Each structure stands twice: as C-alpha cells, then as structure tokens.
Amino acid sequence: MxxxxxxxxxxxxxxxxxxxxxxxxxxxxxxxxxxxxxxxxxxxxxxxxxxxxxxxxxxxxxxxxxxxxxxxxxxxxxxxxxxxxxxxxxxxxxxxxxxxxxxxxxxxxxxxxxxxxxxxxxxxxxxxxxxxxLGRPADALDEQTAALMADPARVRRALLAAPPEARAVLDRLAEGPPVGTFTEPSETLLGLIGQHLLVRVDHQTVELPRELGLLLRRDAGPLGPLHPAAPELPPPSRAQAAIDRAAAGQVMSVVRQAEALIEALAADPPPVLRAGGMGVLPLRRLAKSADLPEPLAALLIEIVYAAGLVAELETSIETIYLPSAAYDGWRTETVAQRWAVLATAWLAMPRQAALIGQRDERDRAITALAPEAERAGAPVLRKATLRALPPGVTPTPEQLVEVLAWHTPLRVRGREQLYLGVLSEAAELGFTGYGGLASYALPLVVPDEPDDPLGRGPSGDRPRDQNPAAVALAALLPPPVTEFLIQGDLTVVVPGPPEAGLAAELDLVADHESGGGAVVYRVTQASLRRALDAGYAGADLHSLFARRSRTPVPQGLTYLIDDAARTHGGLRTGSAGAYLRSDDEALIATVLADRRLSALGLRRLAPTVLITVSQAGRLLTALREAGYAPSPEDSTGAVVLTRPKLRRSVARPPVSPAIDLTAGLTRPRLLGIVEQIRRGDAASRAARRAPLAVRAATGGPVDGLTAVQAHTEALAVLQQAVRDKAKVWVGYVDAHGSTASRLVRPVSIGAGYLRAEDDRTQTLHTFALSRVTAAVLDTQ
Known part of the structure; x- marks a missing residue:
C-alpha cells in the first residue's frame, strides 16, 4: 500500500x-x-x-x-x-x-x-x-453466530419469533452503537445470547453482528439515516444595524467593567498562589469591589492578564498581581481601541475561563489564572463558533451548536457545553447582539488574506487606531463627552463615554460611583482635598467646574470648594523629625491640645511652630485622620504637590494569537515546497537501493521476504563495521516516525548512539541505537 x-x-x-x-x-x-x-x-x-x-x-x-x-x-x-x-x-x-x-x-x-x-x-x-x-462481521465474533447469519431464513424466523422486549433491544443496537453493557443480564438478554442473535464479548458487554444490523436497517438503509445537508438556521429576523447597536452597547459596559476590576485589583493587590493563579477569596473580593458577578470577574481577570494589562510583581515579602505599565496607556485610548485590545486577547488566549471554580482530576478547585485552566484548542474553538454565525442571523445557542455539530461532528460531539460557553462569553464581551455576530467583530474573527508572497497578513503590525474592528466600532459608539452635568446633591453625571482628559480630571476631583450609558461621580470634601494636594488651587477648581459643566454650578459645591481651599494648607509640615507651623496661633494651640495627637509628642517652639520626633509622613497622616487639612512643604517652604502613588508591575506583552498553519501557505510558497519535495524524491530514487533485509525492516515492499534481521544482529554488524571501517546499510526510524535507510561508514558506538559518516553528502549522522531496525554490510 x-x-x-x-x-x-x-x-x-x-x-x-x-x-x-x-x-x-x-x-x-x-x-x-x-x-x-x-x-x-x-x-x-x-x-x-x-x-x-x-x-x-x-x-x-x-x-x-x-x-x-x-x-x-x-x-x-x-x-x-x-x-x-x-x-x-x-x-x-x-x-x-x-x-x-x-x-x-x-x-x-x-x-x-x-x-x-x-x-x-x-x-x-x-x-x-x-x-x-454497525458491529463486526459475525465470523469475527463467534462461530455459531456466523453459522446462523449464513442462513438468512433462520435469521428471519428468529426475528419474527422474538418477543417485543427482545426486538426493542435489537432495534436499539441496530441504530448504533452496536455494543451494549449490563451489570446483570436479564432474561431477554440471555435469550438473545442463547439464540446467537447477540454475541457476549465479555462478562458485561454484548455486540450485535454486522449482518443482523444490516437486516434490521432495511428501512433506513445500510448506513442509517444520512445527513447530506446541514441543519437550517432561522432566516434573518433583525437588521444588522440593530445587532451592531446592541453589541456596541455591551462593549461600553464591558470596557467599564474591565477598568473597574483593574482599579479594584490596584487598591487591594491579590497574592500569587504558590502553585500559580489567584485564590478563590481574593477573586471574590475583587468581584465584590468591582460590583461584578464572580463568573464575569473570573473571565475579565483572565482577559486583562492575557492582554498584558495585569502582571505579577515580586516584592520582598510575596509576589502579587498589579496593573502593568501598559494599563495607564490603555486607559487613555478610546473605548473602541480599548475593546479591541480585550477582544483580541480573548480570541487568542489559550485558556478556558468557564473552568474556574470547577474541580480538577485531583478534586482541587481550579482558580483564576491557574495553569489548570489552560486549553490549547480554545482559540480555534472560539473563532470556529463565531464564524458559523451568518450575517443578520440570530439563532439560539442550541441551534448554532447543532449546525456546528454537522460541520465538525468529531470536534463538537460531547463538547457542546464548551461551544455554548463561548457564545455566552461572546455576548458578555460585545461580539454578539441578540445572538447575532456584530459586523465590527468580523475583522477579528475572519483571518486576513495574505497580501504578499511570504504570507504576512496586512494587519500584523497595524496601530490600534487603524485596527479595522476599532474603526468600525468607533462609528457606532457615541462620541467622547467633554462636559458633564452637576446635580444639587453634588453628583456629576457624564452623559456618555468621557473623553480621556475629562476622565482624568474627574478621577482626581470626584469619586466614581457607577457606570453604564452615563457615568456618575460624586464630589466630596475628601475628593476636593485630593485635588488640592495634587496642586489645584480653589480658583482652579471653580474654573474646572464652570468650564466643564453644562448646568449651573450648585451653590453648595461653591461653598464646599471655598471651605476646602480655605482650610487646606493652613498647617504646614516639615522635618524635625517633623515640624508643624501655621500663621494662625489659635489653630496651633488647638492642635497642641488635641488628645488624638498626643502620641506624636508635639512640642511648641514658637506661637506658630510645633515640632515632633515623628517623621513628616506620620505627622501628615495623623493630622488628616484627625480632621485637619495640612499641606506638606519642602526645605524652602514651598508646598509639595502630590498625586496618588500608582503601583505598577513591569509591562508584559499580550498573549500571541495561535499560529495558523495555513496562513503562510500561499501559492508561491506551496509550489516551492512541492518543488523541494520532488527534488528530494528524485535524489532518493536515484541513489542505490538498500539491501532486501534493510528494506524489509524499514517497511519496504519485498516480495517473498518475511523475516527481518534482529536488532541484536544489527548491533553486531555495526560493531564489526566500526572495527573494519567498512560501509554499512542502516535501516532506522526517524524522529517523525518514518522509516528510512542510509549507506554510512560507522565511526563509533557508545552511550546508546551510533555516529557515522555519509560519504555521499560528506556529513556526520547520529542514530539512536534504539531506533535502528537493521544493518547490512555493503558488498559493493
């Protein structure tokens, strides 16, 4: 063959x-x-x-x-x-x-x-x-059954005489598979075995002979019901524009949720488990802090890690998860560009987030980012599932899985839940709307056609602002908002996705409360103090709210800003340990008499100056906890401006997409490979043929030769060839499992290897002795 x-x-x-x-x-x-x-x-x-x-x-x-x-x-x-x-x-x-x-x-x-x-x-x-x-032929199962099947009339009489219970068993096995198992054989089963209509394979298994299965399938045909066409999906029921709008709305939500999760992780960095991954309780805390369901939090933490937005940081005590340096750049991009980063990471990551929370084969819980959740075939499964969605069609997940089961039954059967999970995740991430695939997701799901003979796709190094998915999505999203609405209770409502500059300002002067179609912040005394610490003056805050607000600034906010600015910086800290000074003698006296600060050991040097042995940082924290609003200053008396310190891990690259073996097989490359194979084939056929024994040992067609040289004899031949420096034909199995033969001159044998020279190519070859199947001295 x-x-x-x-x-x-x-x-x-x-x-x-x-x-x-x-x-x-x-x-x-x-x-x-x-x-x-x-x-x-x-x-x-x-x-x-x-x-x-x-x-x-x-x-x-x-x-x-x-x-x-x-x-x-x-x-x-x-x-x-x-x-x-x-x-x-x-x-x-x-x-x-x-x-x-x-x-x-x-x-x-x-x-x-x-x-x-x-x-x-x-x-x-x-x-x-x-x-x-169908089962195996009767002659391969049992002699008596084979004799029965050789007499069609006896078989028909046996079937006609079979009781309904026995006939039901036979019909079920005739549909396939033809093997049935049991714990204790019933009378019906024993009767069928005794009549040789079934063959008992072992003490718990019976098999229906092929001949009887074909007879019982006379109505359906020998192959059973055939399926020449795939199940039909429902016709398009929604306009593609409606699908795109619904999916784009989910995009805005998932980007906000991913950011909230990373911010929660930055505030309370979870440790990396010794075996890898994030613990169950830290994930639960993150989900609660970000106000997310735990399964969604598990999915998003896997995606942001795959996207390189979160990474490990090794401290002197432990290794923790922190936002990476790439996260700060990601936050400044548009919603469409940020989603494209998350979507690309989800499609490419070789992990199955649905496994998180389940038990592994050792009955241990599978945790987020743990090695046990890795599945190499996950990227192929995701793309195959989404590619099966025709434009404008919104099938149920079960209908789509049924179609997939026709197109690739060996991949889908028994794994239906995995495909349903992919569709659920795609809906959460904004790939689909109403169950249909969004048009802007097509560039990510359908591979690019190579645009050059080397097979490199046009989108390989494309900047994010030119990503076709991000460009198409941006057209569906509302433009970034540069203004907000201030309500009487000091809540700030951004009616849409905030522009990056506005978001940065609001993160500093207000506390984030909720997101969605509109993002809600609240201005508090603590948030204003945070802005003043970062260098804003009272006039700057008044100007910011007046410039950005579409509505009149509430009087209560004006008073709150004035009050915070008036008290802010009234106290100054420095190094003594630390000192505290103020132009307000009454305020200094109040601080000195405050029992909450007695642990600092404050001492008055002058009517307007106090000192302490504590460091300036501790003095500043204690004063703020006691309700004061001090400002730090340097050795020249200048106010030190501070922003919240951001801890970041080292940036790590996002996960690379799975290699598509067909991507580089362009027509010119394929023809080059074909030419290379044909040249190699011509050279191998032109070379002298190996002796019969070697060709037989390597699977070659040798008429009338049934015995092959034993492995021990081959070793003896090789040892003699080393001593005599003679050429020898060696039959062996290569690293790819293929059999081959080569004419070489052995140099040495040792450590389980044969080293030999090929005079024709002037190269040195090394053969594992365990792979040598034959050796024959060259007689020419």
Whole structure:
C-alpha cells in the first residue's frame, strides 16, 4: 500500500499536490524529504485524525460507506459507494455523494482510480471497528453466530419469533452503537445470547453482528439515516444595524467593567498562589469591589492578564498581581481601541475561563489564572463558533451548536457545553447582539488574506487606531463627552463615554460611583482635598467646574470648594523629625491640645511652630485622620504637590494569537515546497537501493521476504563495521516516525548512539541505537 500511495502522490500535478498540502498543513511541518516520507506521514494516526476532525457529518458517512463496501482485497469503487448511499430509495443525490467522494480523494483519505479506490492507512484505526454504527462481521465474533447469519431464513424466523422486549433491544443496537453493557443480564438478554442473535464479548458487554444490523436497517438503509445537508438556521429576523447597536452597547459596559476590576485589583493587590493563579477569596473580593458577578470577574481577570494589562510583581515579602505599565496607556485610548485590545486577547488566549471554580482530576478547585485552566484548542474553538454565525442571523445557542455539530461532528460531539460557553462569553464581551455576530467583530474573527508572497497578513503590525474592528466600532459608539452635568446633591453625571482628559480630571476631583450609558461621580470634601494636594488651587477648581459643566454650578459645591481651599494648607509640615507651623496661633494651640495627637509628642517652639520626633509622613497622616487639612512643604517652604502613588508591575506583552498553519501557505510558497519535495524524491530514487533485509525492516515492499534481521544482529554488524571501517546499510526510524535507510561508514558506538559518516553528502549522522531496525554490510 505504501508504494501505491506514494505513486499516487507522485502522479499529482504540482497544483493538486499544493492543494493537498494546504488542506493538510501538518504534512509540511517539517517539509518532507521525499514522496515516501510524505506518504508515510499522510497515513499516520495523528495526521489522519487531524484531517478527519475537519470533515462534515455527511462526508464522514460517505467515508464509512467506502469502508463498508470494500472487497476482501481492500478495494471499493465510487459506483459502489453511490449505490450503497442510495439505499433505500430517496437517498441523497448521486452528485452529492460523488462530491463527498471527490473531497475524500482530494484529501487522500481515499486514493486510486474511481473503480479501484482504497482507504488510506490509519483511517480504520482512528474511526474504529464499528463502521457506520454497525458491529463486526459475525465470523469475527463467534462461530455459531456466523453459522446462523449464513442462513438468512433462520435469521428471519428468529426475528419474527422474538418477543417485543427482545426486538426493542435489537432495534436499539441496530441504530448504533452496536455494543451494549449490563451489570446483570436479564432474561431477554440471555435469550438473545442463547439464540446467537447477540454475541457476549465479555462478562458485561454484548455486540450485535454486522449482518443482523444490516437486516434490521432495511428501512433506513445500510448506513442509517444520512445527513447530506446541514441543519437550517432561522432566516434573518433583525437588521444588522440593530445587532451592531446592541453589541456596541455591551462593549461600553464591558470596557467599564474591565477598568473597574483593574482599579479594584490596584487598591487591594491579590497574592500569587504558590502553585500559580489567584485564590478563590481574593477573586471574590475583587468581584465584590468591582460590583461584578464572580463568573464575569473570573473571565475579565483572565482577559486583562492575557492582554498584558495585569502582571505579577515580586516584592520582598510575596509576589502579587498589579496593573502593568501598559494599563495607564490603555486607559487613555478610546473605548473602541480599548475593546479591541480585550477582544483580541480573548480570541487568542489559550485558556478556558468557564473552568474556574470547577474541580480538577485531583478534586482541587481550579482558580483564576491557574495553569489548570489552560486549553490549547480554545482559540480555534472560539473563532470556529463565531464564524458559523451568518450575517443578520440570530439563532439560539442550541441551534448554532447543532449546525456546528454537522460541520465538525468529531470536534463538537460531547463538547457542546464548551461551544455554548463561548457564545455566552461572546455576548458578555460585545461580539454578539441578540445572538447575532456584530459586523465590527468580523475583522477579528475572519483571518486576513495574505497580501504578499511570504504570507504576512496586512494587519500584523497595524496601530490600534487603524485596527479595522476599532474603526468600525468607533462609528457606532457615541462620541467622547467633554462636559458633564452637576446635580444639587453634588453628583456629576457624564452623559456618555468621557473623553480621556475629562476622565482624568474627574478621577482626581470626584469619586466614581457607577457606570453604564452615563457615568456618575460624586464630589466630596475628601475628593476636593485630593485635588488640592495634587496642586489645584480653589480658583482652579471653580474654573474646572464652570468650564466643564453644562448646568449651573450648585451653590453648595461653591461653598464646599471655598471651605476646602480655605482650610487646606493652613498647617504646614516639615522635618524635625517633623515640624508643624501655621500663621494662625489659635489653630496651633488647638492642635497642641488635641488628645488624638498626643502620641506624636508635639512640642511648641514658637506661637506658630510645633515640632515632633515623628517623621513628616506620620505627622501628615495623623493630622488628616484627625480632621485637619495640612499641606506638606519642602526645605524652602514651598508646598509639595502630590498625586496618588500608582503601583505598577513591569509591562508584559499580550498573549500571541495561535499560529495558523495555513496562513503562510500561499501559492508561491506551496509550489516551492512541492518543488523541494520532488527534488528530494528524485535524489532518493536515484541513489542505490538498500539491501532486501534493510528494506524489509524499514517497511519496504519485498516480495517473498518475511523475516527481518534482529536488532541484536544489527548491533553486531555495526560493531564489526566500526572495527573494519567498512560501509554499512542502516535501516532506522526517524524522529517523525518514518522509516528510512542510509549507506554510512560507522565511526563509533557508545552511550546508546551510533555516529557515522555519509560519504555521499560528506556529513556526520547520529542514530539512536534504539531506533535502528537493521544493518547490512555493503558488498559493493
């Protein structure tokens, strides 16, 4: 079969061979040395499993038809497959079946002429013994059952005489799978086994013979119900503009929620667990501080970490999670650009946030950012799910998963909850609205077409302000707001997403209370004191509110600013330890008599000056806690302006998107790979052929040769060749599992390796002795 398979590959045109490599990109990693290596790799279990994972349900059913119609010598034909799929009357159109057969031939799961098709190696191993849900042939199960199945009249009489309970068991097994298990066999089951209609495989398993399964399927057909077309999704029920608006509204919410979560993390940095990740209680505290449901907080912490907005910082005591330096830059960007960062990180991160809170195989809770939540296939799963959503269509999650289960049944079956989880996360993050995919998310979900022969996509290094998703989203979001509304209770309402400068000012002069379509802040005495500490004067605050407010500034806010500015800086601190001075002698006397400050050991040096042994920082904190409003000053008497100190971890790059093996396989590159393989194949065929024993040991076609040289004999030959410095043919298995042979001159044997020179290429090769299958001295 190997030679036949390789010869079929050699017969392909360059374009057809390039198409095969693009459809099965794992075959070119690394590039095969020749057609023999390519043929061997294409028939390995791993490669076949990969290509089968991408087949739709009907193509898999036609592959089962090919396996079922094989003759004893392993051949089938396109006509036999079409005839089997047409039973019973009303089956799929022959053109549809022939199209599926052609796809299998293109992928080299079937190969050969139409009248002598063969199934590629490893297909039976991957798909299993139970073809199309049918059991094994009776002669492979039991002699008495085989004798019964050889007499169709006896079989029909046995079925007609079977009681309803027994017939129900047989019909259920005929639908597939053909194997049933039991703990204690019932009388019905014992009767079927005794009549040889079922075969007992072991003490808890029975199997329905293939011949009986085919007979019971006479109404549905040998393959059972076929599915030539995918389930239909409902027609578009909403305008795409409505879907986009709904999703864009969720975008504004999720960006605000992500920022609130990071701010909560900055205020109370959680420690990194010894095994990695964030503990259950710290995550719960973060969720409560950010006013988020715990599952959403877990999802967002995974995303912001993947985006590089949060990172670890190692302190002298422990390692903690903190916002990274990249977070400050992210906050200054537009809502659309910030969302694009989060969305890209979600699509690319190889983690499954839905696992957080569940138990692992050792019955331990899976925590946020823990290694146990890593899933390498998560990025592919997310993109495949979102790509299945047609424009304007808003199916239910269950309907979409049903369609996905037809397109890639081997990936979806048994993992439906994962796909439902992806759709739920996509809705939370603003990828979808009303269940439909937003148009601005398409550039992220659908890969770019390469724009140059090297396969580099046009968006690889595109700045964020040119990201097509961010540009399209920005057109749907309200423009940034530069003004706010002040209410009588001193709440400040920003009627839309605040412009970056406005947000920075409000974060300093007011306390954030809530977000959404409108962002709400509240001005308090503490927030005004924070602004005064940062360098604002009373006149600056009056000017800010008058300039930014669409409504008249309430009188209460004017009084509050004046009162805060009047008392602020009335006391000055310095180093003594520390000193305290004021032009107001009465205020100094009040501080000196205040029992709450007795621990500072204040002492009067002059009517307007007090000193203490405590440091200036402690004096400043104690005075503020006691309700005073001091200002620090330096050695020259100038007021020291301060802003809240931000702790940041070292910036870390966001997670890289998963490598798409097909992205770089452009037509020029594929043709170059094909040319390289053909040159290698020509060179290997031109070289002298290895002796029969070596070719037999490496799986080569040798008629009439059944014995291969034993491994111990091969080692003896190699040791003799080292002593005699003679050439030897070595058969071995390479690092990719392919068998090969090479004519070399052994140099040394030791530490489990053979080192030998190839005179033809003037290179030194190293062979693991455990991979050597044969060795024969060269006689020429």
């Amino acid at each position: 190997g030679t036949s398979f390789a010869e079929r590959l050699r017969a392909l045109t360059d374009e057809a061979l390039g198409g095969l490599l693009r459809a099965r990109p794992d075959l070119v990693t690394p590039i095969p040395a020749d057609m023999g290596v390519l043929a061997a790799r294409a028939q390995t279990r791993l490669s076949v499993a990969r290509v089968l994972d991408g087949l739709d349900l009907f193509t898999l059913e036609i592959l089962d038809a090919a396996r079922l119609t094989r003759s004893d010598d392993g051949y089938t034909s396109a006509d036999a497959i079409i005839a089997l799929a047409a039973v019973p009357t009303g089956g799929p159109e022959p053109t549809r079946v022939r199209s599926a057969v052609q796809e299998l031939i293109t992928l080299f799961l079937l190969y050969g002429p139409d009248d002598e098709l063969r199934v590629a190696g490893a297909v039976d191993e991957v798909r299993g013994h139970y073809i199309a849900g």
